[in-house]
Amino acid sequence: MPTNWATPPEPNFVLISTLISTLLSSPFAAMALVATETTEYCNQLVNVLSKLHDPNDTNIKEWVATNLGPLCYNNVHNYFITQAILTGLSRETENGIHWGQMLNRISQELAAGLGEREEVLMLTEGVKFSGITALDVIEALIGIQRDSKPSGGDIVKLYKHYNSNDPPSPVFLRDAAILNALIADTFVPRRSNAHVEETLWLLAYAVSIVDQDSKRGSVGDDDDFKSTLEALKSLDALTNRITSMAQMQDHISAFLQATERQITSMALLHWVSSCLSNGSFYEWTMLREEVPPAFNLVDEMVIRHPFLWEHATTFWITLLEGGYESQDPLMMIEIKQKILDHLVLLVKVGYAVPVVKYISEHTGSIDESLRTHFVVSILSAIEAPYPKEFSSPLAQIVASLSQELPRFSEGFNLISAFIDVLLNTATDPSDSDLDLLIKLKSRYS
Structure with a gap:
């Protein structure tokens, strides 16, 4: 596409009528919009887009912020x-000119203007993968990401569309926030999820297709x-x-088998x-004799x-910060020392x-x-090094240790x-650690 036009043609907005018809015939029509009517909002949008006459990289950002942002940033559905x-x-093309590059730049700037609103940024990916189809799927995904928990309606919508002859992209379900929310709603003690079968099906679909x-x-x-779904069902029952x-x-072999797959892990x-x-x-008394099986599984x-390194680190830190007031002080130290050993394993494997x-x-x-x-x-x-x-x-x-270790x-x-290595490799005299290392050297030499 040319970067400069003397008299640039306007894009063909006839397609919008088709888009509006599709939107109005879908569950999107029932969503709450800032605009009174979907058609009213679309008409405003057409009017705004029609006023763009100099589409180049230097002014698109300002134009989006001034003209398009006010229409889109006040409501997630308007944005979508x-x-x-x-x-x-x-x-589309108009008079042989493809407007895709300019409109993609507008789309990117529109997304960039949202900052950290991740639940809305996901919509951009949604449009890329599925266009304007299955809008209730997008609505369900937004709700799950926003609440970090699926509703029964969200699960029903997703299962209906993904178990159809024209399913949306599995990329949606593989979003980390979506996967975590589906898992958190199912694999918990005393759960209240009434759609377990559908949730397990969606999890298997996400990682298999x-x-x-x-x-x-x-x-x-x-x-x-099929094998992934069966593994999830087996773990759920267990x-x-x-x-x-x-x-x-008593079921350690079955639990170990579950660690072989990422999703069941x-x-x-x-x-x-x-x-x-x-x-x-x-049952903390088990720590006196052996490592609890759950710890070995992690x-x-x-x-x-x-x-899973980050999640495992959070797991061990939560245990380390436990009070264990009912334990003898020496037993509490022993418990926490063993927990630290599991954190050391994370360091060894690369999460140092x-x-x-x-x-x-x-x-x-x-x-x-x-x-x-x-x-x-x-x-x-x-x-x-x-x-x-x-x-x-x-x-x-090391500097926080006040008690000297037995010499040698x-x-x-x-x-x-360790201190010698750091001192021998220090190259910047202004390094803030240098003074500390020199002090430590006097203690460990």
Whole structure:
């Protein structure tokens, strides 16, 4: 498309009448809009678009903010209908000129102006993948992302469309917020989800169907889909029968099998995390003799699935911050030390920086013996070179230790070698860590 026109032609807005008809015949017509009528809003939009006469990169941003933003940013559905129309028009040509590039730029600027309103930004992706079809699917997805929880109506709408001969893109369901919300509504103790079967079906569809065009009408025959759905159903039935950690041990092989798949691992980790609210479930006395089976399962998921590292870290931190007031102080230290060992595993597999940063930011609330154990465990497992984002918070943890380790003990030697490496590789005299390292060197030499 040319970047400059002396007398630019206006785009063909005849297509809008078709778009309006489609919108009015869909569930979109029942949605609450700022505009009194959908047609009224579309007429306003046509009028605004018709006034764009110099479509170039230098003025589109300002034009969108001045003319289009006020129409779209006050209501999520107005935003969606605008993106739908822009997408439809971007496929059209007028007098041999393709307006797609300009209209796509307008669409991008419109999305950029929303800032952090993620529930609306998702609409842009929705338009890209499904155009203006299945608008009630988009409405359901918006509601789930906004509330972090699906309603019964949302599940029914999604299941109806995805289990049809013309399903929407599975990309929608694979959105992290959507997957997490569906899992959180199902894999929890004492759940209230009345649409479990449909939810499990949607989860299996999301992770099994790659291209909906090649699967239309045949999803029930897809082997990956069927095996995934069966795995989810099996895990659901299993978790509904378990009420204590001891019972988990009796079914450990079935739980281990669930960790083989990403989606069942996500579901299992959420279920185990949800059980944290029931202190009796964990039966802390088991920690005196052995590691609870749930802990081993989380470790297995950490090793198998890197995308769960962040969630697993949150799981262990929640346990670490538990009070355990009913426990003997020495037993409480032992419990937390074993929890720290699981965080050390996350460091070993590659999730080092977030874990070390957390400990460095909470030295005041973590017992010194635990901090010492953490530092020695980390330095025993991680060798130089150390990236700055890892070494700096770890040095802060070392500095927080007031009790000297026995001279030339394993811990003393590890810390001394760590400090030497950092001092030998320091290249910036103004480095804020340099003074700290020099002070630490005087203690560990």
